[in-house]
Amino acid sequence: MSRRAQFLEVLGIPTEWVPRTRVAAPAEAPPHVVAQPAAEPPAAVTAEPVAAAIAHPEAPPAVPAVPPAPERAAPALVPAGPAPGAAQAEREAAIATMDWPALEAAVAGCTACGLCQTRTNTVFGVGARQAEWMLVGEAPGENEDLQGEPFVGQAGKLLDNMLGALGLARGRNVFIANVLKCRPPGNRNPEADEVAQCEPFLRRQIALVRPRVIVVLGRFAAQSLLRTTTPIGKLRGTVHAYEGIPVVVTYHPAYLLRTLTDKARAWEDLCLAREVHDRAGAGA
Template sequence: MPTLLDIEAEARGCVRCPLSEGRTQVVFGVGNPNADLMFVGEAPGQQEDLKGEPFVGRAGKLLDQLVMEEMGLTRDSFYVGNVLKCRPPGNRDPKPEEIESCRPYLEKQIELIDPNVIVTLGNFATKLLLNTTQGITKVRGQTYPYGKATLVPTFHPSAALQGGGGDVISKMRADLVRAKKVLATC
């Protein structure tokens, strides 16, 4: 069976979609490979593309702060990745064909990490993993089965930074508390 390092090496050589032409590097995922908790975001931003690690910009700092405050966890105790492994130009939304190109990498990550709880951050990760067209505002606030795991959808932290403010943050906090409660029963 392939390891996370094997899948990451495969992703680094990926040319399945045009995003590979403009990337600085593949941003695969980081954290505890045996984690009970996994976060899945949308795509690398500029800072992530430069550093090669997901959620290192402002959104990542907010995510880390909220996870610490609501769950008491730091990055070394969970795993974080994205639907896309390459940065879309200008941080635009992922295209359906890009999502489909990266889907096998994300599915392998989830399979190998085998988390008990997956927290999806924003529309793209949530719609993909729940196989729904409903947006995050409709599906957040509850939990869903995902294979052997429980999926907890919440807003992407960038939504709070782009004008959603305190309302989005308070909903994210509630969702993280929900994820913590599910983790406690695993």
């Protein structure tokens, strides 16, 4: 075996192809025979790549360069919006830091739910802002919407009489507020979204007043504040808690105007609230 053949075998080329001399076509072909073109010979292995492989035996055989694929433009990134509930959480956090003037202004200008479109006035609340007693109703009625104050009219007069029997008065030593600060049309029950938008205001009012006892007036207010579906008849007579503050549940004054027989039960509830208040004062 020649040295050239040995090199080719090391490179994995056992056979060397060499071009053949083209065979000339016969001068005169028979008229019925068509001359066929000679087959194209395979390309010969030239000495240049062999010599390069010998000079650098560890280098792999040269591979023809492939043009790089055109770069694709990166897809445009769409800015992510706020996570669900993030705006509401931000709003609640802002309300939780407000003082009385800022809170009252926020309620007066609130447009968080559709009730802002039908209200005459917002009903912020009334009474002593450092009171030991706090009363919470459900929502303003027609008279409250017109006057901008909770519990006015006949129901308000009855409530004032009940408070007077305990030595309380709305302008002196009790603060009165509602779960909702705007009147629902037709005095319908508040909707879940309306309560969710308004509750941060009530929560901040309670935090600023820091009462010793909360008296909740009516089924809807009790169920909203305590986050329960338990009927008011089963909520009465038990001391509950909201943000660590004792809560006593009783009937709404408007209900008592229609159901006189339950006035005695409402008085029992107020007496329970007075006991809770006195115990809280003794432990202070």
